[in-house]
Amino acid sequence: MIELINLSYEIDNKKILDNINIKFDSNFTVITGPNGSGKSTLAKIIMGILKPTSGKILYNGEDITNLSIDKRANMGISFSFQQPVKFKGITVHDLINLSSGEEMNVHDACEVLSQVGLCAKEYINREVDSSLSGGELKRIEIASVSVRNSNVTIFDEPEAGIDLWSFNNLIKIFKNLREKNNGKTIIISHQERIINNSDKIVLLENGKVKEIKSTKELNNIVSVTNCCKVGGDINE
């Protein structure tokens, strides 16, 4: 479980995150809130990509605030980027292998891709570069991260740019992660259907936690987020 204690992040004297306290003890937490509210920054801090200005990050009770990205990854934290990174010469199959930490055979790697609705054979040997569309890159990102079966997986706006692909598949992936080794999922999302499937919702606004609610009390929060935006843009 991840716990954030008095966590703040400043850049150029601007407070991006302001004294955040969250316990991610539910199986399926959604972080939502308007664009620019600090959601991606929060995710990057949990993964170790950004260092907080003050405050602490605990993972199963252990202080990981000063640990490197790869250490955290190997402890069981994974992150699916809002904007997937492109590579020259690294194929989709390579990426799946790197992500799973083993040499997967073609059949197994294809299974991974078909989870995100990609016809695997066409993609497996493609390079993860700009010859793939934004939506394709995004699905490959989600599939390759989910194959890690981590204890904690953070997805940053998984719905962005994948309108052609049904949300049911996406939700199935989150459920799979929960079933296998009881993984906890943290999802940054604006999507009502994803929010409706969550156990807990964190609403961020201007770098502050505006509200934390469990699903039972959810209904009025959904209307709050709907007014801001439904479905992010891959390039934002």
Added chain:
Amino acid sequence: MNNLDSHILKIINEELSRKDSAYNIRKDGKSIERASTDNIKIESKTDKDGIDIYVKEGTINGYVHIPVILTKSGFSDKVYNDFHIEKNSIVVINAGCGIHNDAHKDSSHNGIHRFFIGENSYVKYIEKHYGEGDGDGKRILDPVTEVYLGKNATLEMDTAQIKGVSSTIRQTKAVLEDGAKLVIGEKIMTHDNQTAKTIFEVTLNGSNSSAKVTSRSVATDKSHQEFISNVIGNNECFAHVECDAIIKDEASVTSDPKITANHIDARLIHEATIGKIAGEQLIKLMTLGLSKKKAEETIINGFLK
């Protein structure tokens, strides 16, 4: 052939085990093994050092191997190899060169390869350059490649120099007739104080001829690389030249592209990118559990694959 020879051969020319290939193995300036096939004849030149390789019209799936190994420190080798490929043929040619230099004198190999590729023929040319040894003598490789592509002929040329070559100057010249196609993929990695210079000159004379040149290079330590290309379009044609370099440490890379269109329907493109490894690529691989060092290796290996 001793163990060292087979070790080098394995690195530069892994497919030599094919039984049906024509081949010529050159070691320290001499041809030590040779075989021709029904369709592919290899003969020594009479006027200078080198061989002529004749591929008969209509040869399908021909294989030629002409590896070169240099193990004598201080040896300077120069060889002329001409490929005469008649029309309607499909041929794969492997021409690796490996230098083992354990002493302090410079060793060099200078291979001048000419290709005459007939109508409708397809040739794949694979060249791997490699150097090793503990001596402080230099390992120098200066290949010259001249290509003449007849009507609707295709040459795909893959060259790689990954390790151990102190200095190289690579010159590649090509002339293309109607509908001919040239595809070049070059990979170079330099270390220490190594230098590599690569020069392309492609002349598109034929209508609907096309050329694609892709150079990917990694320069590390204090090494220096230079990429020079000149593509001339004299007809309705298409060319795309791409030079993509990663620099590390105190290395430097220069890219000097030139494209000349002498015809209103010539479409010529040059792209060049030089820079360090993208930070976001390192971060992404680290989120998959790779150390920074391993992430860097993975990015470079992929880039040069």
